[in-house]
Amino acid sequence: xxxRSKAVVSxxxxxxxxxxxxxxxxxxxxIGAALPSIGMLGARDANAQAAKAIGFxxxxxxxxxxxxxxxxxxxxxxKEAGLDPTFNSGGPNIDSVANVASGKSVIGDRPIGxxxxxxxxxxxxxxxxxxxxxxxxxxxxxxGKPIKSIKELAGKTLAVPASGRPLILNLLKENGxxxxxxxxxxxxxxxxxLVTGQIDVYSGYSTNQGVMLQTRGFPIHILEVHDLGFPETxxxxxxxxxxxxxxxxxxxxxxxxxxxxxxxALDNPDETAKLMVxxxxxPGLDLKAQLTEIKASKPYIIAGPVQKQGLLTLDLDLYxxxxxxxxxxxxxxTPMTVKDLCDASIAIEANKKA
Numbered sequence: 001x002x003x004r005s006k007a008v009v010s011x012x013x014x015x016x017x018x019x020x021x022x023x024x025x026x027x028x029x030x031i032g033a034a035l036p037s038i039g040m041l042g043a044r045d046a047n048a049q050a051a052k053a054i055g056f057x058x059x060x061x062x063x064x065x066x067x068x069x070x071x072x073x074x075x076x077x078x079k080e081a082g083l084d085p086t087f088n089s090g091g092p093n094i095d096s097v098a099n100v101a102s103g104k105s106v107i108g109d110r111p112i113g114x115x116x117x118x119x120x121x122x123x124x125x126x127x128x129x130x131x132x133x134x135x136x137x138x139x140x141x142x143x144g145k146p147i148k149s150i151k152e153l154a155g156k157t158l159a160v161p162a163s164g165r166p167l168i169l170n171l172l173k174e175n176g177x178x179x180x181x182x183x184x185x186x187x188x189x190x191x192x193x194l195v196t197g198q199i200d201v202y203s204g205y206s207t208n209q210g211v212m213l214q215t216r217g218f219p220i221h222i223l224e225v226h227d228l229g230f231p232e233t234x235x236x237x238x239x240x241x242x243x244x245x246x247x248x249x250x251x252x253x254x255x256x257x258x259x260x261x262x263x264x265a266l267d268n269p270d271e272t273a274k275l276m277v278x279x280x281x282x283p284g285l286d287l288k289a290q291l292t293e294i295k296a297s298k299p300y301i302i303a304g305p306v307q308k309q310g311l312l313t314l315d316l317d318l319y320x321x322x323x324x325x326x327x328x329x330x331x332x333x334t335p336m337t338v339k340d341l342c343d344a345s346i347a348i349e350a351n352k353k354a
Contacts, residue, residue, distance in 0.1 A: 051084035052250060055105035058090040061282040064290040065208065065235065065297070066109075067272040068131070070280040072261025081257040083250070089282070092189065100125065106243040107254065111135075112233045112322055113163055119341055120332050124241040127319070128346040129255055129312040131235025131262065132297070133304035136207040139223040140194065146221030147201050150175035150228060156200040159187035166329040167230055168203065174229045194218070205234070207297045215289045231321050234300075237312065244343070255350035259311045263354075266301065269294045310351030314344040 058066055069087055072078050078085050088105055090096045097118045100108040109131065118125055139158070141147040147156065154177055160168050165184065172179050187193075191202040191209040195218050202209065206222045213220050226232065237255075244251055265272040273291040281290070304315045319338050326332040 051079055051082055053084045053086065054107065054250065054254060056085050056087045057096045057099045057105035057108035058087055059096045059108065059110045060090045062087065062089050062276070063281050063285060064273055064276050064293045067276050067290075067294055068262030068265040069258060070275060071265040071268070071272050072257055073280070074275055075261065075264055077257040077260045077264075078254070081253040083254055083257060085254065097123065097125070100238065100240060103240070106247075107237065107239045107251070109235050109237050112236050112319075113167075113326075115236055115238055116323065116326050116332060116336075116341070119336060120326075120334055125238045126241050126244055127236055127238045127314065127342045128244070128251065129237035129258070130233045130304075130314055130347075131237070131312060132233055132300045133302070133306055133315060133318075134300045135224075135226045135230075135232035135234055136205045136210075136297070136300050137203070137225060137230065137232055137234075138206045138210065139225060140191065140202045140204065140206065140210055140213065140220045141200060141223070142194065143219035143221050145200065147223055148221065149223070150225075151177055153177055153201065154181040157183040157185060157198075158201045158203065159191075159193060159199045160184050160203050161187050164203070166331060167325065170325070170329045171225060171229050194220075207293055207300065211289055211293045211296060215286065215292065229325070231318055231325065233315075233318065233322070244346075248346075252346055252350050252353075255312060255346055256354045259347075259350055259354040262301070262311050265294065266298050269298075309348060310354070313347040313351065314342050316342060316344055 056069070062070070066087065069085075073085070073087075086105075088099070096108055096110060097114055099105050101118070101123045112127075115125065115127060139147055139153070147153060150171060153172065158168075168184070169179050172182060185199065187203060189204075189209070191204060191213055193199045194202040194213065195216065204210070206224070210220060210222060237258075239251055269291060273287055273294055276290050277285045277287045301311070304318065305313045316338050319342055323332060323336055323338065323341065327336075
């Protein structure tokens with residue numbers, strides 16, 4: 001079984017290829033936001049005078065993967081929606097889901113896996129939106145020793161995140177690979193071990209760690225696993241259920257502003273990357289890497305239901321597949337359903353009014 005497989009040769013070639021793919025991938029999507037009527041502007045001005053504070057817990061440090069949100073602050077879209085959001089930084093030592101569950105923030109983002117596990121444990125959260133409709137999770141290998149199929153992992157050293165190990169074991173099994181023939185070692189957020197030759201394959205996000213490798217001048221081959229039995233979403237937006245029940249209008253307005261924000265960011269990658277490096281992002285961000293990442297991310301953000309329903313909408317069929325995968329590897333044991341996990345109506349309503 002083959003996945004979406006590609007080679008990344010060099011930084012200049014990668015940027016050019018990404019630009020062509022991004023421009024082509026935008027076909028059929030209405031990226032420009034609708035202009036507001038005079039009446040809507042008046043309402044927004046009134047709302048802005050009494051902006052409501054709202055906390056959003058990021059799952060990682062402030063960087064371009066959240067560029068859409070910070071573009072919205074810069075452009076005033078959240079203010080026009082009557083909201084004053086605070087985007088709280090995440091990181092390796094921060095339990096972002098726990099912060100939302102405890103009320104430190106009321107909305108957050110995370111890859112789907114931790115959210116499924118949290119819901120399985122009874123934490124009352126509800127998924128309401130998706131930034132990355134298609135996961136950029138991939139196996140990355142040196143261009144001189146490319147891994148082009150799952151079967152080629154036999155006899156190799158593969159760095160994997162601890163949380164994803166059961167899923168990767170299932171992926172190997174589904175593709176007829178004896179897990180005993182693969183030396184799996186823990187992976188960190190930096191793919192440097194691939195450069196030094198300590199590992200043969202690094203599993204991570206092609207839009208993040210893949211970009212790190214590109215900008216370091218290390219050519220790689222990318223094997224995407226989304227269609228190989230490892231479906232996933234990233235930038236998955238979730239909210240405390242009790243907050244959603246009592247503040248639904250605020251949540252819809254937040255999502256509406258976020259849709260406008262991400263629309264602008266995707267249409268203006270250069271400005272968005274500059275904003276993150278110079279104003280909103282964590283110290284030390286590299287402008288070239290940030291720009292490359294947002295351009296590489298666009299095809300994954302505008303995939304799936306976005307063509308028909310708009311940005312941040314939920315692909316419920318995909319979430320059903322993800323639940324069944326986690327049930328198959330016994331990470332989900334309750335009779336959880338898509339309806340238990342997701343509320344697709346928020347993003348749909350927000351897109352109608354965006």
